[in-house]
Amino acid sequence: MSTEQIKSIVESLVQPYLDQHGFELVDIEYVKEGGNWFLRVFVDKEGGIDIDDCGRISEYLSEKLDEKDPIESAYFLEVSSPGAERPLKKPQDFQKAVGHHVFVTTYEPVGGLKEFEGVLAEYNEQELVVEIGKKKHAIPVGKVAGARLAIVF
Structure with missing residues (x-):
């Protein structure tokens, strides 16, 4: 089973509990680090x-994963906060982040740059605009490789 299929199954198992208890699913990772798999x-x-x-969600999800048993290999289950520099993945993540400091990387250069750190000034389904100093950079959504909130020191 592919990583994407596992993530999809995990999402379908945990989402009803999260909805019922007022939580938001930010992200799911299924990755191999060293010799171990982590969900x-x-x-x-x-x-x-x-x-x-985190403990209650972990217990619930662990029971559901044991029932469904979608993952063949041994793995460690971790449930946690996305942290202060949470990833921006869904349109609603970007909409909530307008006016906040962000870090964005692109698959290919946009205006000669592949990394943008500044204030997310605008967002729509086609592009996001990051303001760095007094200059605004329009980045097509399809070119965004990764985005997250960023802490300013």
Whole structure:
């Protein structure tokens, strides 16, 4: 089974619980690090998530994964907050991030750059605009390789 299929199954298993309890699914990763596989589920909620929330979600998801048993190899399940530099993946993530400091990478140069760190000034389905200093950079959504909130020091 592919990584994308596993992520899709995990999402279908955990989403009803998250919806029922007011949580937001931010991201799912299924990755091999060293000799071990890790299934990481990143969750948030209004006001932030705490360790007890992570524990309850982990217990629920662990039971569902044991019932369905979609993953053949051994793995470690981790449920956590996405952190202060949470990834921006879905359109609603970008919409919420307008006005906030972001870090964006692109698959190919846009205006000679492949990395943009500044304020997300605008977002629509076709492009996002990152303001760096007084200059605005329009980045086609299809060229975005990765995006996350960024902390300014």
